[in-house]
Amino acid sequence: MRETPHCGESRKPRPMRPHYFFQKLLSIMLFACASSLSAGLERWQTVELGGEKIGYRQLVREIVDDRVLTREELVITLQQPGEASRTSTIILEFEETRDGQPLSLSKKVSSQSANQTIEARVEGGELRVERSDGRQVDVSRLVLPDDFLMPYGIQLALRNAAGDARELQFSAFNFSTLAFETVRLKGQRQSGELAWHFTYQQGRTVQPSHWFTNEGFEVLREESVTGGETLVLYDCDKACALAPFSPTTHVYRQLIRAPVRMPEAALRGRVRYQLSGDSTLVPPETAEQAVVSRNGGWQVDICTDCGAEDAPEASVLEAARQSTYWIAADDPEIQRLASEFGAEEESLDVMARLTRFVSLHMNAQPDYAGFATASEALASGQGDCTEHALLLAALARAAGLPARIAIGLAYNTERFLGRKYVFVPHAWVQVWDGSAWRSFDSGLGEFHAGYIALALSYSGEVAHFTRVNARLHALQIQSAARVQTQGGKP
Numbered sequence: 102m103r104e105t106p107h108c109g110e111s112r113k114p115r116p117m118r119p120h121y122f123f124q125k126l127l128s129i130m131l132f133a134c135a136s137s138l139s140a141g142l143e144r145w146q147t148v149e150l151g152g153e154k155i156g157y158r159q160l161v162r163e164i165v166d167d168r169v170l171t172r173e174e175l176v177i178t179l180q181q182p183g184e185a186s187r188t189s190t191i192i193l194e195f196e197e198t199r200d201g202q203p204l205s206l207s208k209k210v211s212s213q214s215a216n217q218t219i220e221a222r223v224e225g226g227e228l229r230v231e232r233s234d235g236r237q238v239d240v241s242r243l244v245l246p247d248d249f250l251m252p253y254g255i256q257l258a259l260r261n262a263a264g265d266a267r268e269l270q271f272s273a274f275n276f277s278t279l280a281f282e283t284v285r286l287k288g289q290r291q292s293g294e295l296a297w298h299f300t301y302q303q304g305r306t307v308q309p310s311h312w313f314t315n316e317g318f319e320v321l322r323e324e325s326v327t328g329g330e331t332l333v334l335y336d337c338d339k340a341c342a343l344a345p346f347s348p349t350t351h352v353y354r355q356l357i358r359a360p361v362r363m364p365e366a367a368l369r370g371r372v373r374y375q376l377s378g379d380s381t382l383v384p385p386e387t388a389e390q391a392v393v394s395r396n397g398g399w400q401v402d403i404c405t406d407c408g409a410e411d412a413p414e415a416s417v418l419e420a421a422r423q424s425t426y427w428i429a430a431d432d433p434e435i436q437r438l439a440s441e442f443g444a445e446e447e448s449l450d451v452m453a454r455l456t457r458f459v460s461l462h463m464n465a466q467p468d469y470a471g472f473a474t475a476s477e478a479l480a481s482g483q484g485d486c487t488e489h490a491l492l493l494a495a496l497a498r499a500a501g502l503p504a505r506i507a508i509g510l511a512y513n514t515e516r517f518l519g520r521k522y523v524f525v526p527h528a529w530v531q532v533w534d535g536s537a538w539r540s541f542d543s544g545l546g547e548f549h550a551g552y553i554a555l556a557l558s559y560s561g562e563v564a565h566f567t568r569v570n571a572r573l574h575a576l577q578i579q580s581a582a583r584v585q586t587q588g589g590k591p
Contacts, residue, residue: 144319145342148177151330155179157342158334162253168204169253171195180348187213201254208276214483215473219276230279232426236476239426246272246281255286259318265290273303278564286312295321329574357524357573360580363512363551367583371404372550375579382572384509385557386410388537389548402584403550410538413503418533420559421503427491427561428506429476430498438479439499448502448534452541455496459543463489472563486544490528491561493543503533506558507540508569512551524553526573528566531557 146158156177163170172194180186189212196204205222219232228243250258250271258269269286288299295313302309310325322335363372376384377398384392384401387410391402402408413421424430430439442454464482473481475495478488490506497504511527529542529552540548555576558565 144336145339146334147337147342148175149333149335150327154346155348159342164199167199169197169199169201171197171252178346178348186348195251195253197251197253201250201257203249203251203254206251206274210472214481214488215477217472217474219279221274228274232279234426234474234477236432236480237426237429237474241279243279243281248272249274249281256318259286259288267297275304275564277567278562288312288314357510357576357578359512359522359524360578361582362522363514363581363583365514368512368549368551370550371402371407371584372581373584374401374403374553374581375399376401376553376576377579378572378576382555382569382576384553384555387507387531387554387557389540389552390554398579401553403552404584405548406537413533417559418503421505421533422498422501424495424498425560425562427474427563428495428498428504429474430495432476432479432495432499434479435475435492435495436499439496442496442500448532449539451500451502452497452532452539455493455500456541456543459489459493459496460546463492463543472566475561486528486542487566489542489544490530493530493541494561497530497532497541505531505538506561506565507531507552507554507556508558508566509555510553511542511545512549513545524551524578526570527552 142162144160146160147154148156148158156175158173158175160173161171172192175191175193176188177190178186178188189210191211192207192209194205194207196206198204203223205220207218207220209219210217215234217232217234219230221228221230223229223245226245228245228249230241230243232239248271250273255269255271258271259267262269267286267288271284271286272281273284274280275282282304284304285302286299287302288297290296291298294315296316297312297314297318299312299314300309301312308326310323312320313322313324314320323333325332375396375398377396384390384399386392387408389403389405389408391407391409393400422430424432429435438458439455442451442458462482463478463484473484473488473491475488475491478484478492479495494504494506506528507530508528509526510524511529513523513525514521527542527545529540529544529548531538531540533539540552542548542552556565556569
């Protein structure tokens, strides 16, 4: 672990952008539905986003005795302005019977800051799911749906159907939510090498993905929309897939333009925003945020005591104290640090010390590749605001303080990725002090009226972050105005 800076040292806060973009980019890998291919074959694909190459994918299938083994490896390289490029690798493996019955599946994610493994195996009528970050293991069991399919089974089902229009509905395992979700495939025969065009609708996603297959239902091209840009994977030879390229930056679409420049004085007071766009993204009411439905969108007032959130039930406070896989409050080193830095009786004093520790412990150069648990963040000191929030929440819980994570936007007055006066995707911590949930942020610094919460998470699951990210591109901040108060009322 990195040496703790001496008291009195300070580090200038810098904006942190969470892994929303990376996670959404890899959303095609969250479902256990890899591209189908014939046994004994190897295929290579190029990955492009917005017309620019960002990586490659290799697919291999072989038959071993009575089992069909499918493996796919996705390698993505991204770069932020002024930083070295970062490469992340995801490997999916599937084991099925020759008649397409699922046996096991796994997902491994490797990057500079995070290494995650999820292994699942069919045991009787259940799917046993085990995930690990190398420091902790979490095991769960799911009832196995009768219509659960994986890559080879999907291909067989399509081959066994008849006609120029084919439909298939089945259950797929979602690696992000660790749950089964319904998938709907609708296909129509067309002329040419891409003999079939399928729409692929997973769960509650609004926009379907598109599969283009040959006559054997091997997927030769996939298209989906992520944050307003088109993500494409298409077949090419090995030399084409592995050909070098210059990593490009695709982060600016995650920044939301501020309608006005807000001075520090305004941010220290009360600011009223009018949000429009995706109506499914409903900002929560908190002690610091008052939300009213207005003009087809949301009027959001933010200050230190603007909102009127109800006091949490005992069960909610208990959930906010629990250790989870991502918020690993039971990690021995996190427990030790919480004891060392959380000696004061006042919760706000404890949080001030813990916030300062996380701010100084984490590397000043954020790492946007991967998604690390609180334990990984503590061990490596790498990550961005997501890891800041997970680690700070874990320390707070280890110190006995109920904590949750706020996911949303933060106004940035300093230069961030070459841009100023923009709202950046962000995550921070809220702690229950006995009367209200109060915000603490080890990434940017002290809470102000430039923080807009769009969701709250008590478990820190990846799916909570990606769910917000999937809608950010449709969100607009129509206006922002300082609200003058008189006698504590606007």
